Amino acid sequence: MKVLITILLCKFLKFLGRFFGKGTSFPGKIALKIDPHILKKIKMPKHILAVTGSNGKTSTVELIAHILTDSGKKVIYNKESNLTAGVATFALSDCDLKGNMRSEILLLETDERYAKHTFGHFNPTHYAITNLCRDQMPRNGHTEFVYKCVKDSIKNGMTLILNADDPFVSSFGLNFEKIVYFGANLLPTTTPEFTSLFNDAALCPHCKTHLNYDTYHYAGWGKYSCENCVLKKNEADYTATYVNFDDDYVIIDTHAHSEKPESSDSNYKLPVTFPSIGYIYNVLTACALTNLIGIPMEKIVDSIKKFTPKTGRVVKFRLGTHIGTLLISKHDNYGSYTQSIQTVLALAKKQICTVVIIVDKISRRYNQNDISWFWDADFEFLNHKQIKKIVLSGRYCNDLAVRFSVTSISTDKIAIIPVIADCISHLKTGAEGEIYVITCFSDKDKFLSKVKVI
Amino acid sequence: MKILHLYHDFMNLYGDIGNVLILCHHLKKCGVNVILEKKSLKEKIIFFEYDFIYIGSGTERNQKIALHDLKNYKEEILKTIERGTPFLATGNSFEIFGSKIHSASGEIFDGLSILKFDTIEHNDKRIAENGIYETEFCRKPLVGFINKCSEIRDIDNHLFKVKVGPGDFPNSSFEGVRHFNFFGTHLIGPILVRNPYFLEKFMELIDKNNNFKNLKIKDMYAIKSYELTLNNLKI
Numbered sequence: 266m267k268v269l270i271t272i273l274l275c276k277f278l279k280f281l282g283r284f285f286g287k288g289t290s291f292p293g294k295i296a297l298k299i300d301p302h303i304l305k306k307i308k309m310p311k312h313i314l315a316v317t318g319s320n321g322k323t324s325t326v327e328l329i330a331h332i333l334t335d336s337g338k339k340v341i342y343n344k345e346s347n348l349t350a351g352v353a354t355f356a357l358s359d360c361d362l363k364g365n366m367r368s369e370i371l372l373l374e375t376d377e378r379y380a381k382h383t384f385g386h387f388n389p390t391h392y393a394i395t396n397l398c399r400d401q402m403p404r405n406g407h408t409e410f411v412y413k414c415v416k417d418s419i420k421n422g423m424t425l426i427l428n429a430d431d432p433f434v435s436s437f438g439l440n441f442e443k444i445v446y447f448g449a450n451l452l453p454t455t456t457p458e459f460t461s462l463f464n465d466a467a468l469c470p471h472c473k474t475h476l477n478y479d480t481y482h483y484a485g486w487g488k489y490s491c492e493n494c495v496l497k498k499n500e501a502d503y504t505a506t507y508v509n510f511d512d513d514y515v516i517i518d519t520h521a522h523s524e525k526p527e528s529s530d531s532n533y534k535l536p537v538t539f540p541s542i543g544y545i546y547n548v549l550t551a552c553a554l555t556n557l558i559g560i561p562m563e564k565i566v567d568s569i570k571k572f573t574p575k576t577g578r579v580v581k582f583r584l585g586t587h588i589g590t591l592l593i594s595k596h597d598n599y600g601s602y603t604q605s606i607q608t609v610l611a612l613a614k615k616q617i618c619t620v621v622i623i624v625d626k627i628s629r630r631y632n633q634n635d636i637s638w639f640w641d642a643d644f645e646f647l648n649h650k651q652i653k654k655i656v657l658s659g660r661y662c663n664d665l666a667v668r669f670s671v672t673s674i675s676t677d678k679i680a681i682i683p684v685i686a687d688c689i690s691h692l693k694t695g696a697e698g699e700i701y702v703i704t705c706f707s708d709k710d711k712f713l714s715k716v717k718v719i
Numbered sequence: 720m721k722i723l724h725l726y727h728d729f730m731n732l733y734g735d736i737g738n739v740l741i742l743c744h745h746l747k748k749c750g751v752n753v754i755l756e757k758k759s760l761k762e763k764i765i766f767f768e769y770d771f772i773y774i775g776s777g778t779e780r781n782q783k784i785a786l787h788d789l790k791n792y793k794e795e796i797l798k799t800i801e802r803g804t805p806f807l808a809t810g811n812s813f814e815i816f817g818s819k820i821h822s823a824s825g826e827i828f829d830g831l832s833i834l835k836f837d838t839i840e841h842n843d844k845r846i847a848e849n850g851i852y853e854t855e856f857c858r859k860p861l862v863g864f865i866n867k868c869s870e871i872r873d874i875d876n877h878l879f880k881v882k883v884g885p886g887d888f889p890n891s892s893f894e895g896v897r898h899f900n901f902f903g904t905h906l907i908g909p910i911l912v913r914n915p916y917f918l919e920k921f922m923e924l925i926d927k928n929n930n931f932k933n934l935k936i937k938d939m940y941a942i943k944s945y946e947l948t949l950n951n952l953k954i
Contacts, residue, residue: 406847635864
């Protein structure tokens with residue numbers, strides 16, 4: 266009876282919330298107050314898929330939802346709130362009055378620090394961990410702190426889907442039974458030498474001895490093995506064997522799951538609509554998760570070809586005679602910046618361009634942001650002959666100027682313009698070729714409101 | 720001039736590498752021939768060879784690895800510091816040079832005991848704040864950010880007076896430690912990048928024989944950034 270009342274109340278509050286614009290976590294919060302064990306009492310679907318990690322959660326979950334829906338599966342997923350209360354809201358709303366969830370598949374994006382609390386209420390059958398990167402250090406402390414939180418969320422019985430290239434994520438597989446790995450053999454960034462500014466996995470996350478690397482993708486990702494313990498990059502079950510940003514495709518090999526190993530039947534060629542390394546990993550994660558619950562690879566590939574991302578991380582615009590693209594990147598997040606820089610680089614190879622970096626955000630918590638992450642980001646890569654001009658703008662343009670002063674990029678190429686409006690006037694006449702703007706969610710409209718979005 | 724970046728690979732958490740990059744950049748601009756050496760575990764380190772030694776911050780686990788390794792060099796480090804070699808330890812790396820580190824899980828690690836202070840680590844309680852700090856060493860105050868999970872007790876020889884922001888422990892008016900030319904602080908930023916006047920003083924300190932005239936920071940952007948930050952942080 267209590268279950269029924271809780272479900273009804275949750276549905277009712279969610280219905281009311283639509284009129285009052287209340288957050289999606291509120292009904293779930295009340296439901297959990299009435300019955301803290303409500304999520305254990307309802308009947309969950311056969312497949313519960315969870316995705317966590319520092320970067321790419323939302324985009325990956327969207328892609329998975331698309332593939333599953335396209336295959337005719339009834340799937341429910343959290344579009345907004347990824348904490349326990351938010352999960353409770355949409356899980357209870359999906360229940361019939363007997364407390365059975367109607368969907369065949371429950372798909373969750375879970376916060377990397379809070380997943381351990383959410384999973385107390387129920388456990389996913391499949392748990393994908395995309396990556397652990399430096400992200401919002403003033404809030405998160407450091408990657409190893411988040412690593413411990415994620416570790417605490419892993420429970421026996423789950424199937425883990427792990428990024429083999431990331432030593433932190435990969436180490437979750439040590440002494441674990443059911444693991445599936447995804448990874449890349451060769452990315453456009455892959456080098457035999459270390460070219461990044463930091464490596465959080467310089468020491469093995471498991472035993473703290475030096476890791477040896479055959480190749481680096483970037484930062485600590487690559488083909489590594491520990492001098493001391495058994496941690497190494499495992500052969501992936503879903504592998505990007507070749508990523509080509511010149512002709513925009515990726516080859517994914519699934520030979521480990523093919524009935525005819527080593528045959529070309531296990532190779533799938535997928536178009537890459539936008540040259541983003543993050544996207545490659547999202548695709549790999551999505552392939553692994555959906556294939557594991559029975560969707561054939563052919564069908565998955567077909568669905569991915571039809572996919573257009575909903576959360577627009579890329580905005581096209583026109584400014585004077587120039588076409589431009591704004592890449593929404595997270596300040597304070599190494600992975601996000603690296604991806605944007607690599608995307609610009611891939612696009613710059615095709616035609617000359619101007620790159621604009623805007624850091625203007627004033628954090629709600631601080632009247633002055635921590636900018637130590639400038640010294641993690643690989644701005645050096647922007648030293649390319651096709652990049653004709655670099656404009657640094659926003660409140661932190663002086664700090665960016667100092668950062669760029671220790672790159673090998675010629676100062677003649679760099680313009681420093683504090684006010685964003687002035688930066689736009691400058692670009693109208695002074696830009697060369699296409700314009701690529703790298704900035705964050707909270708700064709993007711300061712630029713986009715003054716140009717023609719197309 | 721030889722510079723040592725100690726444990727460059729695993730003690731580099733908060734853009735710490737920026738300190739070394741900016742220092743080398745300006746020394747070179749002033750005509751100094753700089754040799755930067757990066758050293759890590761299992762490499763022989765001869766501390767006397769260097770004109771400046773830098774170590775940055777690490778995770779709590781990595782800090783213990785650095786501590787364990789540095790115990791092999793305790794006597795040399797002590798002599799190097801007493802000889803007056805400029806030595807900068809930022810973030811939790813300077814905790815290594817104290818008496819003891821009490822970890823959040825209750826373990827007690829003996830420090831190098833070159834300085835007399837104790838560190839108490841907290842697991843979930845992190846301090847992440849801006850600040851303004853003053854020292855007699857530099858005519859202008861310093862600005863920066865602190866991101867730590869520890870408090871430090873019983874420092875005798877303070878480096879900074881706190882004007883704004885966190886100190887060694889809650890409500891402490893002091894931050895960091897100074898012993899000869901050893902500077903230990905939790906201030907990140909990176910500190911030498913965001914504080915051009917402090918960097919200038921540091922360059923003079925490193926050039927102990929006054930071989931180079933005019934060790935000046937001529938980067939107007941660094942100075943603008945510093946002035947802006949200072950104004951924003953003033954109460």
